[in-house]
Amino acid sequence: MNLEIIGISVLWTFLFGYIMIGSIDFGASFFNAYSLIVEKQHILTNIIQRYLSPVWEVTNVFLVFFFVGIIGFFPKTAFYYGTTLLVPISIGVILLAVRGSYYAFETYGARGHKGYALLYGLSGLLLPASLSIVLTISEGGFITMENGTPVLNYWTLFTEPLTWAVVLLSVTAVLYISATFLTWYANQAGDTEATRLMRKYALLWAFPLIFTAAGIIVELRGHNPDHYEKLMSLWWMFALSFILFLLTVWFLWKKRNYGSAFILLVIQFALAFFGYGISHYPYLLYPHLTLYDSFTNHAMAISLIVAFILGFCLLVPSLYLLLKLFLFNKQYVSGK
Amino acid sequence: MINEESVFYSRVLTETTLTFHIIYATLGVGVPLMIMIAQWVGIKKNDEHYILLARRWTRGFVITVAVGVVTGTAIGLQLSLLWPNFMELAGHIIALPLFMETFAFFFEAIFLGIYLYTWDRFENQKKHLLLLVPVAIGGSFSAVFITIVNSFMNSPQGFDLVDGKLTNVNPLLAMFNPAMPTKVTHVVVTAYMTAAFVLASIAAFRMLTSSKHVYHKKALFFTMKLGLIFSIATAVIGDFSGKFLAEYQPEKLAAAEWHFETHGEAPLIMWGMLDENNDIKYAIQIPFALSILAHWLPGAVVTGLDQFPEDEIPPLYIHYLFDTMVTIGMGLVVLSLIYWIGVKRGWAFIHSKLFLGLSVLSGPLSMLAIEAGWWLAEVGRQPWILRGIMRTSEAATTNNQVDLMLMLFCGLYIILGIGTIVVMSRMFKRNPVEQELKDREMEKGGVQK
């Protein structure tokens, strides 16, 4: 294995971490807002307080880790993505600010503003949509070089069906992941009403998810045949992912093993996410940038990897402690 | 290809974001240490007041941290969005401390989450206090790492540029550059100092306006004492920073001191004005002081601006930034020293309205000194983004939409700033100290003093 692969694997793994725990957070805020509108607010607010408030900062650090790490390992990405993504990422930052300030001002401070909760819920859908655009752009065809600097073409981006397919997928995935997790969490807490509601949402969003995921594969075939070919050569990963998906839904349907259902879901997404990532190889941005021509120098690569290993040794026990206290502690979960 | 407009707006946006972030970042570094010391004193003396102090500070701290995380994420992304050429180069050489900083964030965020939600879950208070140690360490280390990046920008080393190509990159050498020791220590110590005085301001404000409770007296004495220690350390390390500049960035020191010609026995110029011939008027001149600040000796020669090409001289207004910082630093040493001696000797003067009023000002003034110091350091580096290697104008994005983003972010910071103030004041008004003390004593069965 060469250093480039090690670097991107670390980053991709952390991005996956962000997508999973971020989705729980984003989806929960949306369900919370939705329940406010249909006057069922008390069901979810409690869970957001108990689980999300202690961990949202950690969630955010996963994202920071990814974007700091990618500049470290692949400095040239700063030039291509940094120059072109000014507007989409800035909008993402504003949405992140809405979420962060909700925790700061509403759950920690004096609370109770309905409009804020709605805004917070809305940001839970808009944020994955705006961040997922980056993945679409990486497929190529939207960035052109003018006078030696990259320029993003918004018109082609927003008229391309692939863009909207990815946006839809990100939103359905967020809702599905979040609902499945919260079903389990509410069940742990012995909150039957919340469990019932979240299970309903999980089942509701399961099939839209699979439809949009299939839709992307179709769209990709037209947009980037090269990538499509590589994706197809990894068909077994996606097939396995699909089987796990069916199992999760089956557990949810049968109202049992919510914990295993969620673990299967994580593996399902991991397979699909890494399958997608591997088929993207070696491009970071079709067709301008590959892992190899954007990679940092050898000395920096080695020192980043050493720093990563040391940091990781510090991180794992701390994360374990956090999860043990807030996720697996029955007393805390059920609010005692 | 340089796009003048993008350069201009990128600079304004960077300045705005950093100026805003630094307020929260400074508190994020300093306040956990204050909480830790207060809780420790509380446990040791078995004094419920200090524990409550720690508790109430923590509540406010959570809010500042959350806004710090939001603005920090913004600046982290903006560095790549606004300065892509710089980040591409910097990524090759100085990415290591930036990367390590994310681990410091992780560490801090994890333990802060645990600390906050476990106030009454431990029988043994000391165990709970232990959870705060990683928070304080994480906060201080994020400052250390980010400041290492910044010191690299001021005195880059650890690589060779051959025909525009990077070779011989040594990330550790880049981290341990000449600016690093003074810069890191000055930044960390000033953060502690600022946190102490900001908390002192709050205590003084309560004593001035409403409450005469002994709780506030203890709080003021406690924070002023810490403020005294850290402000003395600040001045000492500030002096070393001056010596660093004289050796490695003489143009910054010369511009800050309006030192136009290279000569010995140089006086330190405080305040004053420049006329059209660059003659200095109305200034206070302290003989030999600049030579001492730069090289320890009253006779030492200090490099002047005459040694530098016209287009490499930083803006001369940084003189006022330097003076603001130093005046505030010296003033606060004196203020906290008077208070400390006053308490020991029982002077009535320190309980007067005038003195309390001055103490209320100490927090905002230290924050102003932080801002002035950063502006001095960053503007004093201009026109370079990486001193001697890359100019700021070459580093900026070519994207045309920076002006729009500037307006967007200004709106965001205004909302966040107002939100912080409103939420904090509401939180503490609803929850007065006297009430909380009563509640806690009832809870504990009144055994505590």
Ligand code: HDD
């Ligand atoms: C509470 C805030 C505060 C106070 C009271 C002082 N400083 Fe300071 N100073 C800072 C906060 C600060 C800072 C914000 O931390 C800076 C900005 C960048 C840096 O490295 O530290 C800084 C920079 C800075 C620099 C520029 C370093 C560089 O660019 O490399 C010098 C020469 C000094 N300081 C010197 C002093 C002296 C002689 C002081 C006398 C009391 C003093 N400072 C008080």
Ligand code: HEM
């Ligand atoms: C650590 C706290 C820092 C603060 C408070 C700070 C503050 C500032 C300020 C006030 C300016 C404006 C200077 C001017 O008017 O020209 C500036 C410039 C700049 N800083 Fe820093 N800085 C910090 C550290 C850093 C770091 C670590 C980086 C990069 C990794 C950085 C990147 C820049 C850039 C790119 C500019 C150019 C913009 C300009 O020249 O206007 N800064 N900074």
Ligand code: HEM
């Ligand atoms: C002396 C200057 C600075 C200090 C002391 C400082 C310190 C801090 C602190 C204490 C936090 C909160 C971290 C947490 O609780 O998770 C924070 C957030 C952050 N800062 Fe700054 N910072 C400084 C300047 C900068 C600069 C110049 C950058 C840009 C490279 C930056 C990037 C960030 C980022 C990305 C975050 C968010 C981290 C998270 O999500 O937890 N900081 N900073």
